[in-house]
Amino acid sequence: DVKVTQSSRYLVKRTGEKVFLECVQDMDHENMFWYRQDPGLGLRLIYFSYDVKMKEKGDIPEGYSVSREKKERFSLILESASTNQTSMYLCASSLPGRHSPLHFGNGTRLTVT
Amino acid sequence: AQSVTQLGSHVSVSEGALVLLRCNYSSSVPPYLFWYVQYPNQGLQLLLKYTSAATLVKGINGFEAEFKKSETSFHLTKPSAHMSDAAEYFCALTSGTYKYIFGTGTRLKVLA
Numbered sequence: 001d002v003k004v005t006q007s008s009r010y011l012v013k014r015t016g017e018k019v020f021l022e023c024v025q026d027m028d029h030e031n032m033f034w035y036r037q038d039p040g041l042g043l044r045l046i047y048f049s050y051d052v053k054m055k056e057k058g059d060i061p062e063g064y065s066v067s068r069e070k071k072e073r074f075s076l077i078l079e080s081a082s083t084n085q086t087s088m089y090l091c092a093s094s095l096p097g098r099h100s101p102l103h104f105g106n107g108t109r110l111t112v113t
Numbered sequence: 114a115q116s117v118t119q120l121g122s123h124v125s126v127s128e129g130a131l132v133l134l135r136c137n138y139s140s141s142v143p144p145y146l147f148w149y150v151q152y153p154n155q156g157l158q159l160l161l162k163y164t165s166a167a168t169l170v171k172g173i174n175g176f177e178a179e180f181k182k183s184e185t186s187f188h189l190t191k192p193s194a195h196m197s198d199a200a201e202y203f204c205a206l207t208s209g210t211y212k213y214i215f216g217t218g219t220r221l222k223v224l225a
Contacts, residue, residue, distance in 0.1 A: 004156070031211060040122070042203065043157075043215040050211065090156055098209035099145040099164040104156030 003027070006091050006105035013112050019078040021108050023091030029103070030096045032074035034058075034066060037088040037107070046089075049074055050096065081112045115140045117206050119216035127224045132176075132191040134219045136204035139185060146187045147205040148178055151218075157203060163187060174198070199223045 007022040025032065031050050035043040035058075045058030047066040055066050063085060067075045074093075078085055088109050092102040120135040138144055145164055149157040161172025168180045178189045187204060204216040 040217055042217040048211050099162060101147055101159045101162055102213060106156045
């Protein structure tokens with residue numbers, strides 16, 4: 001079974017802090033994703049990576065950046081956290097096939113105060 | 114543009130009753146469709162996927178979904194609800210790129 005592990009389940013940070021969310025997958029998947037989940041809005045793609053050091057902006061990249069230095073690890077960075085970034089963050093990975101399903105981590109619930 | 118619409122943000126059924134969660138999609142190219150389930154404080158798990166091989170797709174935990182091109186629908190059903198089915202369900206679509214479009218979710222409540 002694919003395992004996608006997010007380093008923190010809950011995080012509380014202060015406005016203006018730099019925040020790192022880490023994600024590791026153990027199945028050698030090429031694709032990795034960061035989503036944000038908010039009630040009534042579903043999942044919105046922040047960033048996508050299809051290979052080491054490669055990234056594509058998703059639908060809501062503003063205020064975020066990402067890093068993928070190794071195939072198994074994909075980090076989401078909030079350069080200067082703001083209260084409107086309080087949310088559930090979900091990492092996912094997949095094979096590059098046309099109908100490969102996403103495999104999700106358990107999520108990180110971030111609160112910015 | 115592609116889109117996914119889930120009708121009903123909350124659905125309640127009695128234990129043992131039929132579960133029907135609705136998903137309609139819009140896509141200018143043949144879609145690949147998925148249903149995911151999310152239990153409290155967890156990530157999403159794949160229930161089933163449609164990849165054009167068969168219009169009736171069976172998934173885990175007794176769920177199935179039928180792809181109806183004429184109705185642009187991919188509704189999720191289960192003949193008999195169990196208390197453990199209480200969760201949030203998401204329909205998703207991709208056209209084969211990295212872009213997955215998710216619906217806004219339907220929260221299923223199962224009444225004893």
